[in-house]
Amino acid sequence: MKITGISLWHVPLTAHVTYTMAAGKSCATVETVVLALDTDIGLTGWGEVCPIPHYLPAYARGVAPVVQELAPVLLGADPVGPEAVMARLERRLQGHDYAKSALDIALWDLTGQAAGLPLHALLGGRQAETMPLYHSITCTAPEEMARIALDALDQGITQFQVKLGAEADWQADVARLRMVREAVGPGPLVYGDWNCGATSLEATRVGRVVRDLDVMLEQPCATIDDCARVRTATGLPMKLDESAYDTASLLEGHAKGCMDVAALKLSKFGGLSATRRARDLCKHLGARMCIEDTWGSDITTAALLHLGAASAPDRVLNVCDLSGYVSPRLAPAGPVRHNGRIAPPTGVGLGVAPDRDALGPPDMMLD
Template sequence: MKITSIKAYQVDLPLKEGRYSWSNGNFVEVFDSTVVAVETDAGITGYGECCPLGSAYLPAYALGVRSGLMELAPSVIRLDPRALDVLNRAMDESLRGHPYIKAAIDVACWDILGQATGLPVYQLLGGKAQDDIQLYRAISQIEPKAMAANVAGYRDEGYTKFQLKVGADADSDIERIRLSAAEMRPGDVLVADANTGWTMHEAARVVNAVRDVDVYIEQPCPTYEECLVTRRRTTLPFVLDEVIGGVGDLTRGLADGAMDVINLKISKVGGLTKARLMRDLCVQSGIPMTIEDTWGGDIVTATIAHLAQSTPEEFSFSATDFNSYGTVDIAEGAPKRVNGTMKASDAPGLGVTPIMAALGDPVLVV
C-alpha cells in the first residue's frame, strides 16, 4: 500500500460559549482547524486533524499547519502509511521540528492502519484498557464568582473534573480557586491551570494562599525551571503541560520529580506514534496523564478517545471532549459525552466519517 495524495481542508469551529479565555488576556472565539486526508492506492483514506489554540499559546498556529503541509507532504507520497515508524522518520528528516504539522498525517495513517486491519485504533495502541473515559471541563477565565457558578452548571452535564483557567493576577486567582473549591462535592477534582501565566513570585503567593485547598496546580510559569521552583515550594499535587513537548522533556521531569501528572497533547508531540511512546513511559513511571490536544473538533476528539481508551484507568487522569465545546460537526461517528464520560468507536480505524459538506473544498492537494 502506498500514499498517493495528501489533501487539507480548513474549517472554522465557533464556540458555544462564544469565547474561550485563558492566561495573559488570551482568547479565541472561532478556532481555525485543519483536516488532513491521506489517500492510498488501496482505496483507503485516513483522516487526521490539527487545531492550534490560537497563535500565542504554543509555537504553533493555524496557517503554519497548512504551509507546513505544503512543505512536508511531498516527502510522504509513495510511502507505506502502515509503516508508521518509517513514516515518522521520513517526516522528521524532511522537516526539522514543527511536530504539530506532522501530527495530522501521523494520525491519518493510524486511521488507515486500523481500516486495513479491520481493527479500531485503540486496539492497535495496546487494547481496551478501560471502559469509560473520564472527562474534564475547562472553565474559561472570567470573573471569579461566574467561574464558580459555571462549575455547578457543568456538573449538571455530568462532569466531575474541572480545570479552572487562572493565570491572571494573584489576588483574583486566589479568589477563583477558593470560590470554585467551595462548589466541589465528594469525588470532584479541581485543577487550577495557569497556562504559564504567573511569574514565580505570583505563583509563590497563590500556592501559599491555597495550601489548605484540595486543588492541583498546573503549569504555573513559562519555563520548566520556574515551574520546578514552584513545585518545590508547595505540597499540592502538580501538573506539567506546556513544557512537556517530547520524550526528552518527559524524562527530565521524571528524573527531577517535577510533576505528579502531565497533560499529553497529541499534536504538540507530533501525533499518536510519539504520544504512545510517551504514554507508555508515563505508565511505566507511575505518572497519570490527561490525554488531550491543543483544540479540535470531531476527528481530534476521536483521536483522543482511542489513546485514552488504551491507557490503564489508574493512569488516565482525564481526557477532553473538544467536540462538545463547539457548534459545528465535521465528522460522523465521533465520541459523544455521556454523563461526563466518552468511549472510542469500535469501528475500524478512528471510526469517523468526515462530513464533506462541512469541510468544503480542499485548500491543499499534493
C-alpha cells in the same frame, strides 16, 4: 496500498464559550486544519490539528507548507506502519511536530482501516470502556466560574480545570479556586491553570493561601525550573502542560519533582506515534496523564480517545472531548459524552470521517 493524494482544508471552529486564559490570551474562533490521505484501494485516512493562536509555537497556516514539503515522501508510500513513515518524514524535514501530528493521525487511521481494527487495538489493546472527562472553566468572575462548575457537576463531570491569571490580581485567583472548590464540594478534582502566565512569586502566593484546600496547580510558569520552585514552596501537586512536549521534558519534570500529572497533547508531541511513547514513559515514571490535544474537533478527539482507551486506567487522570466545546462538528456521528465520561468511536481506524461535501473544495490538493 499506496498514498495517491493529499487534501487539506482550513475550517473555522467557534467555541461555545470564549476561553480566557492568563496574560490576556483567549480562544474563541480558531482555525482547524483537516487533512485527508487518499489511497489506490479507495481508503481515506483523516487527520486534524488545531493550534491556538499566540499559545504554542504552532500556526494553522503553517501546516500546508509543511505538508507540501513532505509530499514527495508521502505520495506513493505504503501508509501501513505509521512510525516508519514518520521516521522518513523526519529525515526529510526536522521538527514542525504540530503539522506532522495531522499526518501521523491520518496514517494510523489508514493502518487501522487496512487491518480491519479500531485504533485502540493497535495502540496497545483496549483497557477502558469509558474514560473520565474534565471541564475547562474560562477565567472570569469567581462567582460565574463556580456556577459553571456546578452546571458541569450536574452533568456528571468530577474534574474541573480552573483558568487563572486573566488579570494582575493574585487574590482574584485565590477566590476562583476557593469558590469552585466550595461549589463542587469534597471529592471532585479541582486544579488551577495559569498556562505559563504567572511568575513563581504570584503562583506561590496563591498556592500558599489555598493550601487548606484540596487543589492541584497546573503549569503556573513558563519553565520547569520555576514550576518546580512553586511545587516545593506550596507543597501542592502539579500538572505540567506546555513544558511537557517530548521524552526529555517529561524526564526533566519528573526529576525535578513537579510532574505529578502530565498533559499529553497529540499536537505537542507530533501525533499518536510520539504520544504513545510519551504515554509509556509516564507509566514507567508513575505520573498520571491527561490525554488530550490543544484544540480541535471530532478527528483529533477520536484519536486521543483511542489512545486513552488503550492506556492503563490507573494512569489516565482524564481525557478531553474537544468536539464538545466547538461548532460545527466535523463528524456529527462522532462520540458524545455521557454522565461525565466518554468512549472512543466504534468502527475501524479512527471510526469517524467528515463529509467531504460539507467541507467543500480543499484549500490544497497534491497528487
